[in-house]
Amino acid sequence: MTLKPFKTIGIGVAFSPNLKANLFEAARLAVFFKSKLVLIHVGDDASDKRENLQTILKSFEKDNLDFEIIFQKGEPVDVILEVSEREKIDLLILGAQKRERFVTYYMGSIARKITRKVKCSILLLINPSVERVPCEHIVVNGLKDPKTEQAITTAFYVAKHLSSEKVTIVEEIKEQQVAVKVEDDKSLRRANIAKERIKLRENQRIKEIISHIPEQYTDGKTVKLQPIFGKQGYSIGHYAQISRADLLIMNAPSKMSFWDRLFPHDIEHILTELPTDVLILQ
Incomplete structure (x- = not known):
């Protein structure tokens, strides 16, 4: 392939x-x-x-x-x-x-x-340079979406051609999926157990996607799966920022409502707050 x-x-x-x-x-x-x-x-x-x-x-x-x-x-x-x-x-x-x-x-x-x-x-x-700055770390969204397999596959394709060493797949999970109201130590334990089960399920979903990608693109890459509970769009942007990613890859939204959640203010805000280049895949 x-x-x-x-x-x-x-x-x-x-x-x-x-x-x-x-x-x-x-x-x-x-x-x-x-x-x-x-x-x-x-x-x-x-x-x-x-x-x-x-x-x-x-x-x-x-x-x-x-x-x-x-x-x-x-x-x-x-x-x-x-x-x-x-x-x-x-x-x-x-x-x-x-x-x-x-x-x-x-x-x-x-x-x-x-x-x-x-x-x-x-x-x-947002960070153009005459002298090449190596793209060492790519972050890509792993949310459950029909376009996600294409996004992850493209991320590995880009990583191979830019000689990037690390690819992190961020699985954004809504807090509502935990469905446990934390009121005491017992409910906190239940919530933590629920989160661990969701993380395992999400990691398995992503591993299945990766298994379909040709080895020529995944070989030699350090791959990290990073489940995050929080608001979609904001969570992955914050992670890319604190992990000092060189490139953030995301699906283009299918609906304007999702776009508005992904970019709650506007593109200027994203470019100001997110110190990395952003690749949005159609």
Whole structure:
């Protein structure tokens, strides 16, 4: 079984102070995944802009980077969504440095709208770097959902291609599943026993998923199963933060109600509070 979920990678290009860092990150991913890279700039086609982009990517010639530059006028959200669909982009990258003044605008309203409407997977890149920073630890959601097996499988695919050493699968469990009201020591023991049974059940479910993944992706990886009782979305975000994960991978929500629970405030809040890159899989 051979996976290739990201045949074409796209990136929204703004001529900002972190342009080079964003392009280097995108180009490295395209090389790692053996993907075509599509650069999308909202605006007029200008020779100086094109030359600038080509110069930045020149150092990837030795890696046989396959890339295309698309200039298109219009509203940023509409253009990026239209080009992504037309070019059959599988993974769209949006990035900006946290401390840039335009981050509130670009990573706020535009990225949030794109993320909620785009039909492909999206990588919210909040720590771009010209020099590669190794992705050592990937956290992926393991909640009970039809998309979870795909998310976990993709996480191992990404881990292999980025040479990540550790994959943690976080199983978010609602407190209501315990169904024991703690009033005294006896009920506390019952609650703890119930939690342990749920953890065992959840771990078995995840182990079954992992058993279906080709060994070429799981071999040599340190795998941790982490059941957490708490609010979905918040729990995994908090865990990724305290465990200093380099990448958080999650399913795209199927319904807006779940999306609202996953992102209780908005994308800006997630990017401010969560010090890692986030890959949302469609």
